[in-house]
Amino acid sequence: MWIxxxxxxxxxxxxxxxxRLFWGQVGLEGELHCKDARHPVLAIRGAASVVGxxxxxxxxxxALVISGPNAGGKTVVLKTAGLFxxxxxxxxxxxxxxxx
Numbered sequence: 831m832w833i834x835x836x837x838x839x840x841x842x843x844x845x846x847x848x849x850r851l852f853w854g855q856v857g858l859e860g861e862l863h864c865k866d867a868r869h870p871v872l873a874i875r876g877a878a879s880v881v882g883x884x885x886x887x888x889x890x891x892x893a894l895v896i897s898g899p900n901a902g903g904k905t906v907v908l909k910t911a912g913l914f915x916x917x918x919x920x921x922x923x924x925x926x927x928x929x930x
């Protein structure tokens with residue numbers, strides 16, 4: 831699934847442009863690729879200090895290990911990845927940057 835490479839539709843264009851939302855693509859490869867992924871709730875609230883995360887999980891990835899200090903954003907990254915997987919499958923645009 832390539833995230834952030836879709837086309838914006840007219841009905842949601844203003845929302846998509848204002849919040850930098852893009853349509854994802856679903857595939858059967860079992861992959862997750864996000865650039866500058868932001869948690870949807872934080873993107874909607876307009877938090878200016880939100881730092882995006884890059885996720886690149888290929889089909890050969892067996893595990894994801896996230897470590898760091900307390901209040902370092904580990905839980906937010908995991909929740910963001912889970913929400914993106916659900917949002918893309920339900921045709922909801924997601925807050926990411928376009929992939930290169």
